[in-house]
Amino acid sequence: MGMDDVWLIPAIPAAAFAILLLVGKYLPRRGDWLAIGAIAASFVIFFPVLIDLLDKVDAPDFAGGGRGWDWVSFDDFRLRLGFHVDQLAIVMLAVVSFVALMVQVYSVGYMRGDPRYGWYFTAMSLFAASMLTLVLADNLLLLYAAWEGVGFCSYLLIGFWHERRSAAEAAKKAFITTRIGDVGFLIGIILLWREAGTFDISEIFHFAEEGGYSAEYLTMAVLFLFAGAAGKSAQFPLHVWLPDAMEGPTPVSALIHAATMVVAGVYMVARMFPLFELADPVALNVVTALGLTTVIMSATMGLAASDIKRVIAYSTINSLGLMMVALGSGSVTAALLYLFAHGFFKALLFLGAGSVIHATERQEVADLGGLASKMPVTAAVFAIGTLSMAGIVPLAGFWAKDEILNVSGDHQNWGVYALMMLSVFITALYMTRLYVRTFTGRPRDHHAHEHAHDAEPVMTVPLLLLAALTLVAGFVAFDGVGEALGFPGGFGKFVFFEEPEAFHFPWDVAIISTIAALAGITVGVYAWSGEARPARRAAEALRPAYLTLANKYYMDDLYQWVINRVVLTAGAVIAWFDRNVVNDTAVDGSAGLGVFSGFQMKFLETGKLPNYALGISLGVIVIAIVFMVVRV
Amino acid sequence: MTYEEFIFYIVAAVAVIGALGVVLARNVVHSALFLILALLAVAGVFILLSAEFLAIVQVLIYGGAVTILILFAMMLTRVRDMPQALDGPQRPFAALAAGAFLGVSILAVVATDWPGETEKITVIPFRELGEALFRTWAIPFEIASLVLLVALVGAIILARGEEGE
Amino acid sequence: MIPINHFLVLSTILFSLGMYGVLARRSAVLIIMSIELMLQAVSINFIAFAVYLSPGEFRGLIFAIFVITIAAAEVGLALAIILRIFRNKATANVDEVDIMRW
Numbered sequence: 001m002g003m004d005d006v007w008l009i010p011a012i013p014a015a016a017f018a019i020l021l022l023v024g025k026y027l028p029r030r031g032d033w034l035a036i037g038a039i040a041a042s043f044v045i046f047f048p049v050l051i052d053l054l055d056k057v058d059a060p061d062f063a064g065g066g067r068g069w070d071w072v073s074f075d076d077f078r079l080r081l082g083f084h085v086d087q088l089a090i091v092m093l094a095v096v097s098f099v100a101l102m103v104q105v106y107s108v109g110y111m112r113g114d115p116r117y118g119w120y121f122t123a124m125s126l127f128a129a130s131m132l133t134l135v136l137a138d139n140l141l142l143l144y145a146a147w148e149g150v151g152f153c154s155y156l157l158i159g160f161w162h163e164r165r166s167a168a169e170a171a172k173k174a175f176i177t178t179r180i181g182d183v184g185f186l187i188g189i190i191l192l193w194r195e196a197g198t199f200d201i202s203e204i205f206h207f208a209e210e211g212g213y214s215a216e217y218l219t220m221a222v223l224f225l226f227a228g229a230a231g232k233s234a235q236f237p238l239h240v241w242l243p244d245a246m247e248g249p250t251p252v253s254a255l256i257h258a259a260t261m262v263v264a265g266v267y268m269v270a271r272m273f274p275l276f277e278l279a280d281p282v283a284l285n286v287v288t289a290l291g292l293t294t295v296i297m298s299a300t301m302g303l304a305a306s307d308i309k310r311v312i313a314y315s316t317i318n319s320l321g322l323m324m325v326a327l328g329s330g331s332v333t334a335a336l337l338y339l340f341a342h343g344f345f346k347a348l349l350f351l352g353a354g355s356v357i358h359a360t361e362r363q364e365v366a367d368l369g370g371l372a373s374k375m376p377v378t379a380a381v382f383a384i385g386t387l388s389m390a391g392i393v394p395l396a397g398f399w400a401k402d403e404i405l406n407v408s409g410d411h412q413n414w415g416v417y418a419l420m421m422l423s424v425f426i427t428a429l430y431m432t433r434l435y436v437r438t439f440t441g442r443p444r445d446h447h448a449h450e451h452a453h454d455a456e457p458v459m460t461v462p463l464l465l466l467a468a469l470t471l472v473a474g475f476v477a478f479d480g481v482g483e484a485l486g487f488p489g490g491f492g493k494f495v496f497f498e499e500p501e502a503f504h505f506p507w508d509v510a511i512i513s514t515i516a517a518l519a520g521i522t523v524g525v526y527a528w529s530g531e532a533r534p535a536r537r538a539a540e541a542l543r544p545a546y547l548t549l550a551n552k553y554y555m556d557d558l559y560q561w562v563i564n565r566v567v568l569t570a571g572a573v574i575a576w577f578d579r580n581v582v583n584d585t586a587v588d589g590s591a592g593l594g595v596f597s598g599f600q601m602k603f604l605e606t607g608k609l610p611n612y613a614l615g616i617s618l619g620v621i622v623i624a625i626v627f628m629v630v631r632v
Numbered sequence: 633m634t635y636e637e638f639i640f641y642i643v644a645a646v647a648v649i650g651a652l653g654v655v656l657a658r659n660v661v662h663s664a665l666f667l668i669l670a671l672l673a674v675a676g677v678f679i680l681l682s683a684e685f686l687a688i689v690q691v692l693i694y695g696g697a698v699t700i701l702i703l704f705a706m707m708l709t710r711v712r713d714m715p716q717a718l719d720g721p722q723r724p725f726a727a728l729a730a731g732a733f734l735g736v737s738i739l740a741v742v743a744t745d746w747p748g749e750t751e752k753i754t755v756i757p758f759r760e761l762g763e764a765l766f767r768t769w770a771i772p773f774e775i776a777s778l779v780l781l782v783a784l785v786g787a788i789i790l791a792r793g794e795e796g797e
Numbered sequence: 798m799i800p801i802n803h804f805l806v807l808s809t810i811l812f813s814l815g816m817y818g819v820l821a822r823r824s825a826v827l828i829i830m831s832i833e834l835m836l837q838a839v840s841i842n843f844i845a846f847a848v849y850l851s852p853g854e855f856r857g858l859i860f861a862i863f864v865i866t867i868a869a870a871e872v873g874l875a876l877a878i879i880l881r882i883f884r885n886k887a888t889a890n891v892d893e894v895d896i897m898r899w
Contacts (some may be wrong), residue, residue: 249853588717604896605897605898606898607894607895607896607897607898608891608892608894608895608898609891609894610720610722610726610819610820610821610823610830610891610892611722613819614722614725614726614729614820617729617730617733617816617819617820618729620733621729621732621733621736624733624736624737625736628736628739628740628743636798636799637799637803640799640803644803644807647807647811647890648807648810649812651810651811651814651815651834654814654818654827654830654831654834655814655817655818655821655822655831657830660824660826660827663830664829664830666862667830667834669834670811670834670837671803671837674811674837674840674841677807677841677866677885678840678841678844679805679847680799681804681841681844681845681848682848683844683848683858684859685843686840686858686862686865689831689862689865690865691838693865693866693869694833694865694868694869696870697869698833698869701872701873701876702826702829702830702872702876704876705826705829705876705879705880706826707880708880708883709824709825709826709880709883717823718822718823718824718827719821719822719823720820720821720822720823720891720892721892722820722821723821725820726816726817726819726820726821727817727821728852729816729817729820730813730814730816730817730820730887732811733812733813733816734809736813737812737813738806738807738809741802741805741809742802742806743808746849746850747850748849748850748851752847753798753799753829753848754848754849755848756847756848756858760855761855761858765855765859765862769859772859772863776863776866776867779866779867779870780866780869780870780882781869782870783871783873783874784870784873785819785875786877787873787874787876787877788877790877790878790880790881791876791877791881792876
């Protein structure tokens with residue numbers, strides 16, 4: 001079993017989905033074992049694929065392996081179900097399959113007793129299949145199809161408790177917002193296909209390298225592709241759906257909105273990176289600019305959010321922005337290293353929050369507090385996740401964030417670098433705020449506090465595994481560690497663009513970032529512990545700023561206004577057109593015309609002889625005239 | 633104008649006057665009488681065309697039989713004399729149609745180059761006409777007689793009415 | 798000699814007058830009379846063509862004979878029908894016999 005069998009990885013969850021869809025409700029325990037078994041099988045198959053890949057990766061022209069089937073093929077148009085695995089894909093596979101497995105096991109405990117328990121696992125299996133297909137797709141059309149698939153599953157799962165109006169609205173918002181990006185994505189794909197004549201990614205790369213696209217054309221296509229990435233990865237201005245997506249069950253947030261789907265945009269840009277490099281530098285500058293804006297906006301909004309999951313959601317948007325800045329700075333390595341680490345510690349944070357929510361049935365930080373004594377394990381792992389997010393050595397988040405700071409320092413101007421450091425400070429600030437308000441201090445809602453307890457093993461074991469990975473995953477950046485595991489070297493020698501990068505550790509960046517992070521933590525502890533008096537005074541003093549942040553920079557209101565004024569008005573115009581012109585005139589009108597002309601023409605049938613005779617006479621005259629004209 | 637043309641014009645005028653009388657008369661019996669006049673004038677035209685046999689047949693059948701038939705039918709159906717009973721509401725359209733047809737036909741007639749001798753009549757020997765009728769055209773002749781038989785029988789049946797009348 | 802066009806124009810005039818009569822007159826009997834006019838005109842036409850343009854053949858004359866024959870038969874039948882309608886509807890007015898209308 002090797003790289004050629006990589007197609008099994010998405011196929012098994014897809015089969016599980018089909019079975020669950022059809023007969024899920026008749027299976028014992030609604031088939032959760034089937035879903036978990038499928039994703040576990042995918043995870044297991046990952047290993048022989050990895051080994052096979054490591055065997056072959058040292059070959060000079062290694063371009064990955066995999067297999068595909070032609071689905072439609074005529075003339076010069078080909079649609080292919082192709083699966084291709086290379087270093088980039090294998091990293092994503094690792095993250096996706098492992099985190100999906102953890103989340104599904106966790107869900108057994110979290111979703112217990114839910115009336116639609118079976119449907120949850122069905123949708124989860126579909127999501128796993130779509131996400132894995134997206135990672136492994138070798139042509140843009142299949143990638144786009146899987147892209148839409150994960151978007152659809154996100155819709156299903158965000159709106160899982162669709163009896164709640166807010167959940168239904170959030171699902172709609174997520175889908176529509178990402179759809180706007182997807183339209184751009186599709187335009188980009190079509191632009192690329194139009195000149196290259198193929199959807200196959202490697203063929204498009206060849207075409208582009210040989211200069212098949214003009215520089216302006218390629219830049220335009222690449223920017224359209226990025227629009228899709230911006231939608232899926234919640235970059236400004238399409239970030240508004242992610243905080244609302246927290247309406248879904250927490251394991252869903254952990255899997256989809258932290259570790260896997262939202263990073264699909266990052267993955268796609270990384271995958272198409274050769275095109276970004278060949279295009280005008282303005283493309284990557286756009287990526288950096290939007291990424292940086294996202295980083296700062298999300299960090300500041302995280303300071304004002306009050307729901308546990310929302311704070312973590314903002315931290316996810318923050319992380320996505322960091323990854324985009326890394327890509328914009330030209331480093332696929334840094335972005336992917338962060339993606340790898342982020343998958344683990346962000347899922348850890350969400351699942352930890354899930355344990356809190358499951359036990360106390362509260363989500364607002366204002367209702368929590370002092371849970372550390374009642375939920376020690378959860379508090380401990382949550383602490384690990386928080387520190388990793390803030391970027392404290394030796395956790396995975398530190399190494400990953402440092403890499404990004406490195407490349408942004410190398411390739412961007414000092415303004416970008418300074419803002420990145422600032423974001424480190426703010427991130428540490430709000431993550432500390434979250435931790436302090438939730439787990440330390442005196443409990444604010446005693447009822448919640450009484451119910452707090454560490455979750456059952458089926459939920460806690462995934463937490464522990466993810467925490468363990470958060471502790472050690474960062475070390476894969478080291479060459480020594482990588483070689484020991486059988487890789488050609490550290491992360492930089494395995495996942496790279498053009499040139500493998502040996503790991504080097506600039507002490508200045510590390511020290512500045514650590515200072516920023518520690519400063520953030522200190523200020524956070526000071527401001528928010530106990531009664532949080534310093535924080536309250538600051539909020540009062542800066543009330544306008546606080547309100548702006550709490551209202552998410554009023555972006556939701558802006559979008560709603562645009563929708564109300566522009567979209568709905570346009571819709572009303574079109575509806576008027578449809579009702580009056582198309583329906584009344586074209587449809588009803590043509591029918592009415594038939595009725596009317598029939599009514600008029602019945603008068604020809606008078607039954608009176610003279611009338612008929614007149615008709616005959618007129619006919620004869622007309623024929624006579626016609627003959628005369630034609631002949632003469 | 634030769635005297636033949638002069639005679640033709642007179643006969644033609646009589647025929648047209650007769651026709652006008654048929655379609656415009658206010659009294660139905662007058663219409664019938666005008667019809668007789670027109671029929672006889674047409675017989676004159678036949679003579680001018682050197683088809684004497686046809687002229688005689690015309691006078692005998694039309695003048696004798698058909699007009700009597702029509703007069704009897706008029707009597708039996710009690711046609712009224714009032715003008716609105718005589719002319720239908722279609723009058724203007726009828727005039728229009730007839731006028732249009734007249735115009736088109738005359739145009740066709742004068743504009744066409746008739747092939748053959750257009751000035752001279754060739755008199756057809758009567759004997760050959762008879763031979764042609766009973767030899768070459770024997771079948772249509774027989775069929776015509778059958779038609780007459782059918783018409784006769786049919787008319788009797790139709791006109792007889794209900795049983796016991 | 799009389800040119801053929803004279804006869805043709807005459808027959809056209811008679812035919813048009815007959816056509817007017819058919820279309821404008823109300824009584825069925827009067828319509829029959831107008832039809833007779835039209836048939837006359839047609840006969841003149843045929844005979845004129847026969848004697849002027851194709852004297853070797855007798856078609857025109859023969860046709861005229863048959864026209865007269867059939868006209869006679871037709872008048873007999875038509876008048877029988879009119880009598881029948883008159884008995885059923887007490888009218889020979891064609892404007893009033895409109896059973897087969899919409």
